[in-house]
Amino acid sequence: xxxxxxxxxxxxxxxxxxxxxxxxxxxxxxxxxxxxxxxxxxxxxxxxxxxxxxxxxxxxxxxxxxxxxxxxxxxxxxxxxxxxxxxxxxxxxxxxxxxxxxxxxxxxxxxxxxxxxxxxxxxxxxxxxxxxxxxxxxxxxxxxxxxxxxxxxxxxxxxxxxxxxxxxxxxxxxxxxxxxxxxxxxxxxxxxxxxxxxxxxxxxxxxxxxxxxxxxxxxxxxxxxxxxxxxxxxxxxxxxxxxxxxxxxxxxxxxxxxxxxxxxxxxxxxxxxxxxxxxxxxxxxxxxxxxxxx
Amino acid sequence: xxxxxxxxxxxxxxxxxxxxxxxxxxxxxxxxxxxxxxxxxxxxxxxxxxxxxxxxxxxxxxxxxxxxxxxxxxxxxxxxxxxxxxxxxxxxxxxxxxxxxxxxxxxxxxxxxxxxxxxxxxxxxxxxxxxxxxxxxxxxxxxxxxxxxxxxxxxxxxxxxxxxxxxxxxxxxxxxxxxxxxxxxxxxxxxxxxxxxxxxxxxxxxxxxxxxxxxxxxxxxxxxxxxxxxxxxxxxxxxxxxxxxxxxxxxxxxxxxxxxxxxxxxxxxxxxxxxxxxxxxxxxxxxxxxxxxxxxxx
Amino acid sequence: xxxxxxxxxxxxxxxxxxxxxxxxxxxxxxxxxxxxxxxxxxxxxxxxxxxxxxxxxxxxxxxxxxxxxxxxxxxxxxxxxxxxxxxxxxxxxxxxxxxxxxxxxxxxxxxxxxxxxxxxxxxxxxxxxxxxxxxxxxxxxxxxxxxxxxxxxxxxxxxxxxxxxxxxxxxxxxxxxxxxxxxxxxxxxxxxxxxxxxxxxxxxxxxxxxxxxxxxxxxxxxxxxxxxxxxxxxxxxxxxxxxxxxxxxxxxxxxxxxx
Numbered sequence: 105x106x107x108x109x110x111x112x113x114x115x116x117x118x119x120x121x122x123x124x125x126x127x128x129x130x131x132x133x134x135x136x137x138x139x140x141x142x143x144x145x146x147x148x149x150x151x152x153x154x155x156x157x158x159x160x161x162x163x164x165x166x167x168x169x170x171x172x173x174x175x176x177x178x179x180x181x182x183x184x185x186x187x188x189x190x191x192x193x194x195x196x197x198x199x200x201x202x203x204x205x206x207x208x209x210x211x212x213x214x215x216x217x218x219x220x221x222x223x224x225x226x227x228x229x230x231x232x233x234x235x236x237x238x239x240x241x242x243x244x245x246x247x248x249x250x251x252x253x254x255x256x257x258x259x260x261x262x263x264x265x266x267x268x269x270x271x272x273x274x275x276x277x278x279x280x281x282x283x284x285x286x287x288x289x290x291x292x293x294x295x296x297x298x299x300x301x302x303x304x305x306x307x308x309x310x311x312x313x314x315x316x317x318x319x320x321x322x323x324x325x326x327x328x329x330x331x332x333x334x335x336x337x338x339x340x341x342x343x344x345x346x347x348x349x350x351x352x353x354x355x356x357x358x359x360x361x362x363x364x365x366x367x368x369x370x371x372x373x374x375x376x377x378x379x380x381x382x383x384x385x386x387x388x389x390x391x392x393x394x395x396x397x398x
Numbered sequence: 399x400x401x402x403x404x405x406x407x408x409x410x411x412x413x414x415x416x417x418x419x420x421x422x423x424x425x426x427x428x429x430x431x432x433x434x435x436x437x438x439x440x441x442x443x444x445x446x447x448x449x450x451x452x453x454x455x456x457x458x459x460x461x462x463x464x465x466x467x468x469x470x471x472x473x474x475x476x477x478x479x480x481x482x483x484x485x486x487x488x489x490x491x492x493x494x495x496x497x498x499x500x501x502x503x504x505x506x507x508x509x510x511x512x513x514x515x516x517x518x519x520x521x522x523x524x525x526x527x528x529x530x531x532x533x534x535x536x537x538x539x540x541x542x543x544x545x546x547x548x549x550x551x552x553x554x555x556x557x558x559x560x561x562x563x564x565x566x567x568x569x570x571x572x573x574x575x576x577x578x579x580x581x582x583x584x585x586x587x588x589x590x591x592x593x594x595x596x597x598x599x600x601x602x603x604x605x606x607x608x609x610x611x612x613x614x615x616x617x618x619x620x621x622x623x624x625x626x627x628x629x630x631x632x633x634x635x636x637x638x639x640x641x642x643x644x645x646x647x648x649x650x651x652x653x654x655x656x657x658x659x660x661x662x663x664x665x666x667x668x669x670x671x672x673x674x675x676x677x678x679x680x681x682x683x684x685x686x687x688x689x690x691x692x693x694x695x696x
Numbered sequence: 697x698x699x700x701x702x703x704x705x706x707x708x709x710x711x712x713x714x715x716x717x718x719x720x721x722x723x724x725x726x727x728x729x730x731x732x733x734x735x736x737x738x739x740x741x742x743x744x745x746x747x748x749x750x751x752x753x754x755x756x757x758x759x760x761x762x763x764x765x766x767x768x769x770x771x772x773x774x775x776x777x778x779x780x781x782x783x784x785x786x787x788x789x790x791x792x793x794x795x796x797x798x799x800x801x802x803x804x805x806x807x808x809x810x811x812x813x814x815x816x817x818x819x820x821x822x823x824x825x826x827x828x829x830x831x832x833x834x835x836x837x838x839x840x841x842x843x844x845x846x847x848x849x850x851x852x853x854x855x856x857x858x859x860x861x862x863x864x865x866x867x868x869x870x871x872x873x874x875x876x877x878x879x880x881x882x883x884x885x886x887x888x889x890x891x892x893x894x895x896x897x898x899x900x901x902x903x904x905x906x907x908x909x910x911x912x913x914x915x916x917x918x919x920x921x922x923x924x925x926x927x928x929x930x931x932x933x934x935x936x937x938x939x940x941x942x943x944x945x946x947x948x949x950x951x952x953x954x955x
Contacts, residue, residue, distance in 0.1 A: 129498075135497070135498065188681045189680075189681075191684070192680060192684055194497060195439070195441055195497065195501075196635075196680060196684055198441075198501070199441070199631075199635055199676070199680065200676075200677060200680045200681075203632075203673040203676040203677045203680070204673075204677060206669075206670075206673045207670060207673050207674065207677070210667070210669060210670040210673070211670075213666075214666065214667075246811060249810060249811050249812075249813055250810065250811060252810075253805075253807075253809075253810025253811070253817065253821075254796075254799070254800055254803040254805070254810065254824075255807055255810055256810070257793065257796055257797045257800070258797065258800050260786075260789065261786050261789070261797045264785075264786035264787060264788060264789060265784050265785070265786060265787075267748065267780075267784060268780070268784040268785070268786065269786075269797075270748070270767075270768040270769050270772075271746060271748075271768055271769075271772055271777070271778055271861075272769075272772060272797050272798050272800055272801075272860070272864060273769050273770075273772035273773045273798075273800050273801035273864060274769055274797075274800050275767070275769045275770075276769070312628075313509075316502075316505050316509075319502065320502060323498065323499075323502060327498075356513050356516045356517050356521075357513075357517065359509060359512075359513040360510060360513040360514045360517060362509070363506045363507075363508075363509035363510040363513065364506070364510055366502060366503075366505070366506035366509070367488055367503050367506040367507060367510065370492060370495075370499045370500075370502050370503045370506065371488070371491055371492060371503070374492070374495045374496065374499035380788060
């Protein structure tokens with residue numbers, strides 16, 4: 105039973121992470137390959153709060169504070185990394201974000217007070233399904249409403265065409281930075297959830313491979329699609345578990361199959377399951393296309 | 399000058415020499431990244447795995463008592479053939495789908511080789527059978543091994559060879575044309591598919607060569623391409639990705655910096671330093687040291 | 697008083713001078729054409745006016761305040777809008793979304809209004825939709841409002857780009873080769889449309905155009921650029937008879953004149 109609860113809370117955490125990266129990658133079109141770094145910063149920051157600074161109050165209140173700490177720390181990192189990096193475009197931005205997230209990981213690895221390479225232990229268990237799914241719902245509503253507001257439209261127009269967007273009066277840097285900070289901050293919240301859920305953190309849980317995993321979740325669902333991000337996170341969190349049920353429990357096999365599926369997905373449907381659209385607008389959209397063609 | 403200061407300088411010189419030897423290997427691997435990026439603008443994350451596959455080919459060749467030159471050729475051919483297969487089956491169909499799908503595919507291919515490699519070869523590091531003994535020469539307080547000298551001159555030879563290839567052969571000139579403008583090159587009657595395949599083969603065989611040399615000095619294992627590949631990639635970006643001399647320059651910079659930092663400060667910061675250099679270069683000169691920064695045409 | 701005034705603007709890229717010491721004035725409802733051979737610096741001139749490039753030397757002022765050091769997004773806010781030579785729409789968004797984005801600088805509601813969907817947000821969004829549809833009607837695109845921009849036919853894309861520029865509520869509209877790729881019927885329709893835009897919105901228009909028939913027919917004033925220099929200006933008649941222009945430009949294109 106515990107095992108299934110764990111999977112369910114993992115799904116919630118990955119949905120939050122995927123939605124946060126979808127803001128940077130799907131809405132704004134900025135290619136970030138260092139998202140696990142922000143996740144890790146949030147996780148470690150809230151774990152530090154939990155281990156060293158926890159107040160003698162109700163766990164609910166402590167968790168709320170811890171989430172705010174995780175958000176603020178990761179958002180601050182987003183700001184500090186975003187200001188210099190967002191001048192870069194495409195592959196170069198991706199490379200810079202890999203570099204920064206690796207540096208963050210190496211710094212954590214060398215910090216003895218958070219366990220260094222041995223990992224951070226004894227983190228209080230504050231996360232429960234209320235927090236996980238509450239955060240998932242709030243993030244989903246935030247992303248959907250953002251998409252329908254002038255601010256979300258401005259961000260999406262940057263993805264479509266930077267020059268045209270700028271001539272519409274949109275301050276590119278401000279909106280890119282905004283997406284970066286909020287995306288990083290929400291990843292930090294996911295970090296707080298995971299820290300107080302697993303009660304143990306290791307720097308290697310936030311390495312480049314995890315950034316790739318989150319990105320694949322975004323792309324599987326469809327970049328820019330909120331429902332896509334949710335579905336992508338669910339499928340890819342469940343996939344290793346299903347592979348475990350089917351056959352051997354050698355984790356190497358699972359990773360082999362996982363990577364093969366990643367390649368097949370890209371070859372067969374590079375735009376993901378939903379493309380940039382949402383589940384509920386899908387049908388309406390198809391009708392309109394037909395009408396337009398006729 | 400005190401005795402300590404003199405030893406400090408000897409130490410620095412030693413790290414410099416080790417750095418140059420290591421940097422030569424990075425340069426060899428970075429060349430493949432740079433050539434592929436130069437033509438199809440793909441960061442080939444599986445390049446490190448081509449190196450690993452090459453290293454294993456060489457390892458098995460030596461295990462079956464074949465001589466070193468045969469093992470080297472086996473590594474180069476092995477890595478090259480793997481690259482040809484990957485290019486044909488995966489990268490060619492995804493070309494033109496945009497950057498993110500191509501990049502994810504490359505990362506997927508890289509992971510596939512790492513984990514399938516663990517299944518097939520086993521995850522444990524394997525020692526390559528020594529075929530010639532390491533001779534260490536002493537110059538004052540500095541040690542230089544025959545392998546280091548061999549690697550250094552081999553890299554110089556490869557650079558001269560590539561310069562000759564790209565300037566004086568039909569296929570090399572076609573490669574340069576393709577890197578300026580792939581579509582225009584195709585319209586000029588260049589078979590771009592063949593050029594791209596050749597570039598992958600050439601780059602991967604250099605990686606395979608670096609793989610067996612690296613395996614010879616350390617060991618061979620399925621995950622060896624991961625950190626090596628990432629470092630070489632950083633080297634390519636630092637020098638200016640897409641530019642052949644840039645890859646060599648970047649390789650030497652990273653190799654020297656790593657050895658200096660791990661020798662003079664802490665060996666655990668070895669991996670961190672290359673990323674610091676990467677970030678600084680990207681922020682100061684995004685196109686790399688030898689790259690030019692172009693303005694977008696509106 | 698003039699709306700836009702360009703004084704001694706020079707734009708250099710490394711050793712290349714794309715625009716050299718160009719000065720001119722644009723009145724509040726002028727309809728001006730900039731012509732010149734390919735590579736004469738016309739689009740570069742547009743880019744310096746709209747802030748995509750910062751001019752190397754000289755000043756650009758709009759309504760008396762200097763804009764040559766301002767960012768492109770701020771210049772749009774002050775009232776200059778443009779279209780592009782190679783259409784730049786938000787391709788994967790619907791036609792109406794393209795127009796909604798153009799309202800960006802006029803948005804009154806705050807970020808939190810948007811996230812919490814307050815009344816202020818709803819009222820303003822409804823107004824934006826209404827205005828956007830009104831604009832689409834003027835351009836005959838209202839039945840295509842939910843199509844993706846990339847699925848529109850070429851002519852409709854050109855129109856949508858103009859509508860989008862107008863949706864930013866400009867005082868000055870810059871059109872970069874609006875007739876490129878159009879057939880004579882479409883070009884005729886375009887010239888009516890440009891006249892209509894000026895009457896309806898009471899704004900100044902500058903266009904870059906290679907179609908001499910269109911230029912001679914609609915422009916009240918013509919500026920001729922050659923190798924980055926402003927070599928002539930005046931009415932269609934004056935420009936046509938200017939020997940410098942004939943030598944530099946019309947001489948090579950005399951057969952176009954005959955059409």
